[in-house]
Amino acid sequence: MKIATFNINGVKARIGALTDWLDNSAPDVALLQEIKSVDEAFPREMFEDRGYNVETHGQKGFNGVAILSKLPLEDVSRGLPGDDEDVQARWIEATVVGDRAVRLCCLYLPNGNPAPGPKYDYKLAWMERLKSRAADLLEAEEPAIMAGDYNIIPMAEDAARPDAWTKDALFLPESRAAFRRIVNLGFTEAFRACKQGPGHYSYWDYQAGAWDRNDGIRIDHMLLTPQAADIMRDCWIEAAVRGGEKPSDHVPVWIDLDA
DNA sequence: ATGCCTCCCCGAGGGAGA
Numbered sequence: 001m002k003i004a005t006f007n008i009n010g011v012k013a014r015i016g017a018l019t020d021w022l023d024n025s026a027p028d029v030a031l032l033q034e035i036k037s038v039d040e041a042f043p044r045e046m047f048e049d050r051g052y053n054v055e056t057h058g059q060k061g062f063n064g065v066a067i068l069s070k071l072p073l074e075d076v077s078r079g080l081p082g083d084d085e086d087v088q089a090r091w092i093e094a095t096v097v098g099d100r101a102v103r104l105c106c107l108y109l110p111n112g113n114p115a116p117g118p119k120y121d122y123k124l125a126w127m128e129r130l131k132s133r134a135a136d137l138l139e140a141e142e143p144a145i146m147a148g149d150y151n152i153i154p155m156a157e158d159a160a161r162p163d164a165w166t167k168d169a170l171f172l173p174e175s176r177a178a179f180r181r182i183v184n185l186g187f188t189e190a191f192r193a194c195k196q197g198p199g200h201y202s203y204w205d206y207q208a209g210a211w212d213r214n215d216g217i218r219i220d221h222m223l224l225t226p227q228a229a230d231i232m233r234d235c236w237i238e239a240a241v242r243g244g245e246k247p248s249d250h251v252p253v254w255i256d257l258d259a
Numbered sequence: 260a261t262g263c264c265t266c267c268c269c270g271a272g273g274g275a276g277a
Contacts, residue, residue: 009265009266009276010265010266010267012266012267013265013266013267034266034276036266036267060267060268061266061267061268061274061275062266062267062268062274062275062276111275111276111277112277113261113275113276113277114261151276151277161260164260165260165277167261168260168277169277170277203277205260205262205263205264205277206263206264206265206266207260207262207263207264207265208260208262208263208264209263217277219277249264249265249266249276249277
């Protein structure tokens with residue numbers, strides 16, 4: 001089973017790029033972030049026509065997450081637990097049933113800039129809630145994946161120019177420590193379990209020719225429970241998508257599971 | 260690199276992103 005996470009930066013603006021990608025790369029499951037659409041306006045028929053089941057958790061204007069799956073989705077849950085006041089659409093999870101069941105969590109972690117400030121406080125609080133949900137997933141001792149736009153540069157090697165990010169919410173020591181606290185509960189960071197070394201990025205700014213200069217950062221991640229890591233075949237980044245027509249500023253990150 | 264784009268809101272110019 002091939003699963004991709006992809007921050008599409010607006011579903012309406014990405015109709016062409018997204019359908020081309022689905023037709024050519026053919027994920028079994030696509031976990032989408034930043035759909036920037038309410039559920040009612042999401043172009044679900046476009047995906048259903050291609051054989052995908054569609055589950056969305058959107059809001060007006062920004063944020064929003066969705067799951068597309070060629071296999072049936074069960075037990076869909078919307079919103080990250082832990083704060084009834086939080087109205088931002090950044091979390092959807094569901095179980096996909098192939099040869100075996102895998103719990104899929106699709107997340108769009110807050111950016112947090114400027115830091116310090118209320119947006120950074122929200123990011124750290126959100127990560128504390130994520131840690132709590134992550135601990136529950138581990139306790140279930142089943143294959144589960146938490147994938148999406150984490151807005152975290154884990155290590156200096158995950159940025160082409162780490163010095164440019166030292167005061168940014170994506171790379172502040174406190175942000176990275178919060179990410180490690182979640183990983184250290186017992187998760188495997190899928191990409192780094194398959195590929196080491198610098199030069200692997202999942203985001204390039206639209207400005208100043210960042211893509212042409214390969215001035216990127218790696219901020220889209222997949223965290224696996226031990227039972228999911230057991231069945232991982234491979235994990236990779238589909239960087240070429242960034243060079244396409246009207247691209248998102250992010251590219252898909254993939255995992256292949258024996259499931 | 261405290262923002263050189265791009266997206267959204269709408270129907271002008273501002274908020275948000277990373």
